Amino acid sequence: MKTSLLFLAATLVAVGPLSAAPMKALIIDGQNNHDWKNTTPALKKILEDTGLFSVDVTTTPPAGKDMSGFKPDFAAYRVIVSNYNGDSWPRETQESFVRYMRAGGGLVVQHAADNSFPEWREFNEMIGVGGWNGRNEKSGPYVRFVDGKLVRDMSPGSGGSHGQQHAFVIQARQPQHPIMAGLPAQWLHVKDELYDRMRGPAINMEVLASAYSDKAKGGSGFEEPMLMTITYGQGRVFHTVLGHGVEQLKCVGFIVTFQRGTEWAATGKVTQPVPLDFPTADKASVRP
DSSP: OHHHHHHHHHHHHHHOSOOOOOEEEEEEESOOSSOHHHHHHHHHHHHHTTTSEEEEEEEOOOTTSOOTTOOOOGGGOSEEEEOOOSSOOOHHHHHHHHHHHHTTOEEEEEGGGGGSOTTOHHHHHHHSOBOSTTOOGGGOOEEEEETTEEEEEOOOOOOOEEOSOEEEEEEESOTTSTTTTTSOSEEEEEEEOOEESOBSOOTTEEEEEEEEOOGGGTOOSSEEEEEEEEEETTEEEEEEOOOOSTTGGGBHHHHHHHHHHHHHHHHSOOOOOOOTTOOOSSOOOBOO
């Protein structure tokens, strides 16, 4: 018996601790004014490449079809990733999702997913700010940086717009946050839609990074939120407005912040190191 225990101890020292099982993540898609059929597989691969996640996908019925059977088991997952912008979910499903988040669930909102559900109060509190689909001053303030300070502007006007696609610099705003720790103060993101004039409840929201929405490109003329975290009950939300299509998802800045943001939403921590190919302030970086 003693010999067997010594052999077991030696084996554990040799191979190290057993790896923890991957966390379960769920991507929701099925309706979107963006190319969800191609971005969902890319997002799934980005997460599974970390070794931290096992990713399932659930696809809603097409727009205008019966949604009554759409009832994901949210509680089976550490984190939900929304790649969805479409018809309202059934009331029962909405209530189930609110319970999941209040009890400590994780949510990641990617790009046009923040266009969805303008009338669903709890969802809008979860995402902090959103755009389009009738959002206006009744939805909450514009949130942007003015002279380096975050302001909440209740001026009337519609929520959500963007100018022409172009490359732009991301400015870190909360460098000590686990998602941002170790990232450069600025990095160049590839040609993408730069969302601006986003508005919403902005409750318990922290802006991690911003970008300048240049009027010359059709933008707002303000530093606009690009990466955000929100707490909702005991739940954690990571919201990225980056990543219009598959080409944008190849940007290493997007990949790394999406991976780290998802880990944080799932656990409240980030264990992933910053890779050597992370972009700099004057040079973007992409992966095949």
